[in-house]
Amino acid sequence: MHVLSQTGEAVAAPEERVTTGETTKLGRAIVVTSGKGGVGKTTTTANLGTALAQRGARVALIDADVGLRNLDIVLGLENRVQHHLLDVLEETATIDDALVPDKHSEGLFLLAAAQAREKDEVDTEKMRALVASLRERFDYVIIDSPAGIEKGFKNAVAGAQEAIVVCTPEVSSVRDVDRVVGLLGNRFRPQLVINRVRPQLVKKGTMLSVEDVDAFLRLPLLGVIADEPQIIVTTNRGEPLALQRDGKTAAAYHAIAARVAGEDVPPPQVELPKPTLFQRLFRGGRA
Amino acid sequence: MNLGATLAKTGSRVVLVDADIGLRNLDLVLGLEKRIVFDLVEVVEERCQLRQALIRDKRFESLFLLPASQTRDKDAVSEEQFAAVVDQAAETADYVLVDSPAGIEAGFRNAVAGANEAIVVTTPEVSAIRDADRVIGKLSDRGLPVRLIVNRLRPEMVHSGDMLSVDDVCEVLGVELLGIVPDDEEIIDTTNRGEPLALDDSKRLTAIYQKIVRRLEGELVPFTTFDNGYRQGLFGRLFAGLRAG
Structure with a gap:
């Protein structure tokens, strides 16, 4: 797969990040976006943030979905949010007051979106400045974009230098990602996460395969996440799956984090599921 | 569609x-x-x-x-x-x-502008329900009657307590239920191919959309409980003589 060398290139440290002695080291600002709603931007953001923090990085997550926030729920922090993004942008709260430390991962912080406000109220320039100031304090600033390509998307993208685009293996989602990549232009070196893959359906030919999606989008592939009931359970509970050390899907998130961090880990693979009891009976026992 | x-x-x-x-x-x-x-x-x-x-x-x-x-x-x-x-x-x-x-930006406001009724689609996940609640508030402010479709329900997960039930969802949102659509691979396959389910009466979901349409036209159509009615696996189908709504 052509992805690895490109991925390695994409994460090669830009000049300002080189940790040469006392010079200021700026963190990386990454926007997570998709065009289509409901494909897993927030879940990806929460798990990537968790996995990076578990590696010892300092990570700030920004929920840019003003009016429809969710990242607080997925992280289980909804009761701890006191101030939000707009409070900070409008200077009614300091960034230190607004950042909510994560319950589970040290070094992970959330800046929640305002639920009762509108996206039009966000000043794009102030958003850019906020992300820039967070880059001075964190290794990663990950911005969870709202669905669509309207003002909320533009605000989310404003301060970022890199993009992660999330799609499901469905033609409508792939088309939306293609459009978003076009809108991002040449600045963001977008990398792809393919979410909700069902290997059984790919095998049956009813779902696009990773190769199909890759052939259409031609983006560096960051990771492939299977459609697992575990993901629904953990997001409902507010405990990202990446907190777990075992399991294939948790491992896939850790591999994404490693790749984001610049490690040369093997390309994403989706394994076929274990045969069902029925199939095993017919094949006469376990493989 | x-x-x-x-x-x-x-x-x-x-x-x-x-x-x-x-x-x-x-x-x-x-x-x-x-x-x-x-x-x-x-x-x-x-x-x-x-x-x-x-x-x-x-x-x-x-x-x-x-x-x-x-x-x-x-x-x-x-x-x-x-x-x-x-x-x-x-x-x-x-x-x-x-x-x-x-979302709830200009595109949403446009879409709502000419309508006199609304159907809100949610999945039985906490985050989706919170979004739906916010949208229902916005629609109610405009005086639009709202009905709900719960999509991507996985009966076996509801059964094991890992997913909110339709009753839970309705209780939180407090709007009239129009339909329940299970999470079925048929959707992925038919949308990828550009073929509406109504083309094929043998599909599992066709009957479900027919029920929703009958409710939309004012008929009172009872909801099927999915508890033991709808399973995708062979075993589920063998044990429960299928057909859901």
């Missing part, structure tokens, strides 16, 4: 309006993407007539699509202009179904 096709199959004249300007998809899931000549924005800008922009479906005579423009912004159309197009479409159709973009 599936509602529209099912309505059209029962003889109604249906216009589907894709309000997701810039990220259109309804053409794709209907398999009509290659037939687009004019789009919504061109109708608004009076560069063509509404009837020129409407694409008749390949399979259902009384189903029409008004596609969104792919290369324009949502700001290209105002709420008043959008409402005027929907009104005009409603003059010749029994149903105008407007497919709203995600």
Whole structure:
């Protein structure tokens, strides 16, 4: 797969990040976006943030979905949010007051979106400045974009230098990602996460395969996440799956984090599921 | 798409309006993407007539699509202009179904502008329900009657306590239930191919959309409990003589 060398290139440290002695080291600002709603931007953001923090990085997550926030729920922090993004942008709260430390991962912080406000109220320039100031304090600033390509998307993208685009293996989602990549232009070196893959359906030919999606989008592939009931359970509970050390899907998130961090880990693979009891009976026992 | 096709199959004249300007998809899931000549924005800008922009479906005579423009912004159309197009479409159709973009920005406000009823679609996940609650609030502010479709339900997960039940969802949202659609691979397959479920009566979900349509037309149709009615696996099917709604 052509992805690895490109991925390695994409994460090669830009000049300002080189940790040469006392010079200021700026963190990386990454926007997570998709065009289509409901494909897993927030879940990806929460798990990537968790996995990076578990590696010892300092990570700030920004929920840019003003009016429809969710990242607080997925992280289980909804009761701890006191101030939000707009409070900070409008200077009614300091960034230190607004950042909510994560319950589970040290070094992970959330800046929640305002639920009762509108996206039009966000000043794009102030958003850019906020992300820039967070880059001075964190290794990663990950911005969870709202669905669509309207003002909320533009605000989310404003301060970022890199993009992660999330799609499901469905033609409508792939088309939306293609459009978003076009809108991002040449600045963001977008990398792809393919979410909700069902290997059984790919095998049956009813779902696009990773190769199909890759052939259409031609983006560096960051990771492939299977459609697992575990993901629904953990997001409902507010405990990202990446907190777990075992399991294939948790491992896939850790591999994404490693790749984001610049490690040369093997390309994403989706394994076929274990045969069902029925199939095993017919094949006469376990493989 | 599936509602529209099912309505059209029962003889109604249906216009589907894709309000997701810039990220259109309804053409794709209907398999009509290659037939687009004019789009919504061109109708608004009076560069063509509404009837020129409407694409008749390949399979259902009384189903029409008004596609969104792919290369324009949502700001290209105002709420008043959008409402005027929907009104005009409603003059010749029994149903105008407007497919709203995600979110609650200008695209959502446009999509809602010409409507007099709303269907809110949610999945049984905490985050989706919170979003739906916010949207229902916005629709109620505009005085629109709201009904709910719970999508992507996984009965076996509800059973094991890992997913909210339809009752839970309805209790939180407090709106009338219009339908329950299980998470079924048929959806992925048929939307990828651009074939509405109404084409094939042997599909599991076809009957479910038929029930939703009957409720939409005012009939009282009982809900099937999925507890032991709907399983995708062979074992589930063997043990429960299927058919759900």
